[in-house]
Amino acid sequence: MAGTMTIKLVFSGGLELLFGNERNQSVLIPPFVPSDNSTHSSPDTPSTGETKAADLEYLIYHLRDHVLKERPELFMENGTIRPGILVLINNTDWELEGEGSYQLCNNDEIVFISTLHGG
Amino acid sequence: MQTVKRNQQQYDMPLKILSYDELYGWTMDAIVEQIGKKNNCTFCGVFRRQALDRGAASLKVDHIVTGHNADDIAETVLMNIMRGDIARLGRCTSICTHGEDTIKRSKPFKYAYEKEIVMYAYFKKLDYFSTECIYSPDAYRGHARTFLKDLEAARPSAIIDIIHSGEAFEVKEEIKAAQKAQQTCKRCGYMSSNDLCKACTLLEGLERGMASSVITDRARKKMDAIGPAPDNIRTIPLFRSTPTIAVELPSQS
Numbered sequence: 001m002a003g004t005m006t007i008k009l010v011f012s013g014g015l016e017l018l019f020g021n022e023r024n025q026s027v028l029i030p031p032f033v034p035s036d037n038s039t040h041s042s043p044d045t046p047s048t049g050e051t052k053a054a055d056l057e058y059l060i061y062h063l064r065d066h067v068l069k070e071r072p073e074l075f076m077e078n079g080t081i082r083p084g085i086l087v088l089i090n091n092t093d094w095e096l097e098g099e100g101s102y103q104l105c106n107n108d109e110i111v112f113i114s115t116l117h118g119g
Numbered sequence: 120m121q122t123v124k125r126n127q128q129q130y131d132m133p134l135k136i137l138s139y140d141e142l143y144g145w146t147m148d149a150i151v152e153q154i155g156k157k158n159n160c161t162f163c164g165v166f167r168r169q170a171l172d173r174g175a176a177s178l179k180v181d182h183i184v185t186g187h188n189a190d191d192i193a194e195t196v197l198m199n200i201m202r203g204d205i206a207r208l209g210r211c212t213s214i215c216t217h218g219e220d221t222i223k224r225s226k227p228f229k230y231a232y233e234k235e236i237v238m239y240a241y242f243k244k245l246d247y248f249s250t251e252c253i254y255s256p257d258a259y260r261g262h263a264r265t266f267l268k269d270l271e272a273a274r275p276s277a278i279i280d281i282i283h284s285g286e287a288f289e290v291k292e293e294i295k296a297a298q299k300a301q302q303t304c305k306r307c308g309y310m311s312s313n314d315l316c317k318a319c320t321l322l323e324g325l326e327r328g329m330a331s332s333v334i335t336d337r338a339r340k341k342m343d344a345i346g347p348a349p350d351n352i353r354t355i356p357l358f359r360s361t362p363t364i365a366v367e368l369p370s371q372s
Contacts, residue, residue: 086241
């Protein structure tokens, strides 16, 4: 579909273990996505509900539903990234970019780093 | 472990790997087999702390430097409050404390947020690895940690605020006086507040197949009532040393 965006992903700090041990991956995201972050409608036949420009929040749901291999509770919590996981958007802390409301652009690089470790 | 071995090459530093099996005659796998997934942190924590001291002494190290960051210290403050551990609460925020013998222990990253350290490591492309403990996914520290991370998400200064509160704690002199005096373990000679140090007590429990009963003082008395320790209990090697050099230990995070 025209306008589909390629999003580069990096998982590190141990988080790659939840994503099939692949540190570098990429996903295709349509420019408009369901407002309720439902990821199960095909990009070619968008759900009839409301849509929004694809944002980071949607990407998180997409990763959980389609890329994550195990233990989703270690990745997401209460509709966002679990506290303790750092997110960088093109090498900038996502807290400076509006977190989940950041609008994705083609070729964005999103990095997820787990800071969790043993005691 | 592979990361640590690579780090040794990258930083050209001496590395000593000391296994629980070598020191205590038990691997963590064997301990978990007997104890189960709960409470094994007690064993790992005590054994790890003592292994650091014993290993440092064997290398004639006079100063142990650990990689504890601000998040770790704040977690410890919370845990000591929740457990009512006054003795530890009083000293857990000190940057420099004394371990076994005259070996000093320091936490130079005490005020550095874990987030800053991880970001630094990422941007400097440092080779490191971190993962959650496979033996105890549901440890007590995990609850303190989750709580702390939730607090941080709501208000980032919470971490440094908790450390500040920990530092400001004053333990009354009468309470301090009532605390058990430090002595040395009758079996291995390690510093201890009881006749036997924590590692020797835990080890005896493991050897006698009563490991789950040595975690609290009360349960310990019950084990003593059943009978005295058999003669063949291992004496954990203790290395006495005259300090000469300082070696930085690789941090966990």
